Amino acid sequence: MIEVAIIEDERPAVDRLKKMLSGLSEPVDIVAVAMTGREAISQCEQAKPELILLDIHLPDMRGFEVIKQLSYEPYVIFTTAYAEYALEAFRTRAIDYLLKPFDQQQLQTAIEKYKSISSEQRPNVDWEEMSSLFDARKERTSLAVKNGDKIKLVDLDQIVIVQADDKYAQLTLQDGTTMFCDQLLKDIESRLNSDFVRIHRSIIINTSLIREISRGFKSRYSFHFKSSRVESVRSSATYCDKIKEVFNL
Numbered sequence: 001m002i003e004v005a006i007i008e009d010e011r012p013a014v015d016r017l018k019k020m021l022s023g024l025s026e027p028v029d030i031v032a033v034a035m036t037g038r039e040a041i042s043q044c045e046q047a048k049p050e051l052i053l054l055d056i057h058l059p060d061m062r063g064f065e066v067i068k069q070l071s072y073e074p075y076v077i078f079t080t081a082y083a084e085y086a087l088e089a090f091r092t093r094a095i096d097y098l099l100k101p102f103d104q105q106q107l108q109t110a111i112e113k114y115k116s117i118s119s120e121q122r123p124n125v126d127w128e129e130m131s132s133l134f135d136a137r138k139e140r141t142s143l144a145v146k147n148g149d150k151i152k153l154v155d156l157d158q159i160v161i162v163q164a165d166d167k168y169a170q171l172t173l174q175d176g177t178t179m180f181c182d183q184l185l186k187d188i189e190s191r192l193n194s195d196f197v198r199i200h201r202s203i204i205i206n207t208s209l210i211r212e213i214s215r216g217f218k219s220r221y222s223f224h225f226k227s228s229r230v231e232s233v234r235s236s237a238t239y240c241d242k243i244k245e246v247f248n249l
Helices: 011-022 037-047 063-069 084-092 104-118 127-133 185-189 237-247
Strands: 002-007 028-034 051-055 075-080 096-099 142-147 150-155 159-165 168-173 178-181 196-200 203-206 210-215 221-225
Touching: 002 011, 002 037, 002 104, 011 028, 011 104, 028 037, 037 051, 037 063, 051 063, 063 075, 075 104, 096 104, 142 178, 159 185, 185 203, 196 237
Parallel strands: 002 028, 002 051, 051 075, 075 096
Antiparallel strands: 142 150, 159 168, 159 203, 168 178, 196 203, 210 221
């Protein structure tokens, strides 16, 4: 029996993984489920699952930070929407990954790889180095926005807000215009540079275009932008600690 923890920040993703794990050829016991980094650390320390299915982006921290703060060393299969440029790092360190959207067979293959690795010597992983690979996004200057059969390149310095809209995303530009993109918010997030920060489950903002930040009720902040054509947005309490860290509040 493989003891597994699911760490995903979206309920549909959690439910989908539960269903897929139940369909594997070997028995799996889901001993922990968490949707934030802090929950993940607490539950994993209690249950100590041998294998963690881990999303890289969580509301309060990165998945790498979760692993670094655990008192033991689990095996990890990352679930990620990141592009191929960083995934080679996983291969070279005997860590597997599932590039979203993945199917049942891909999950089965990743579990089988885990079983073969776990019977050998545990790989030595430098989590600081792994984390730094995902900080190397500053050089990106444009975003490929897909809408139907058309793909448009949009300069990142023109994007003020990226907001989830059902199964799609809406981009708000400095001139106040909006663009719809038939990609999930998390998929877009992986293609932005480090100027962009998530302040809400459904909102990402360009920190270089902020004019003012005002503190609101219950650890929420309102962000006002340099462009008068763009309305302010409000953060959620879940992202309070992350916002304080980014903006030194």
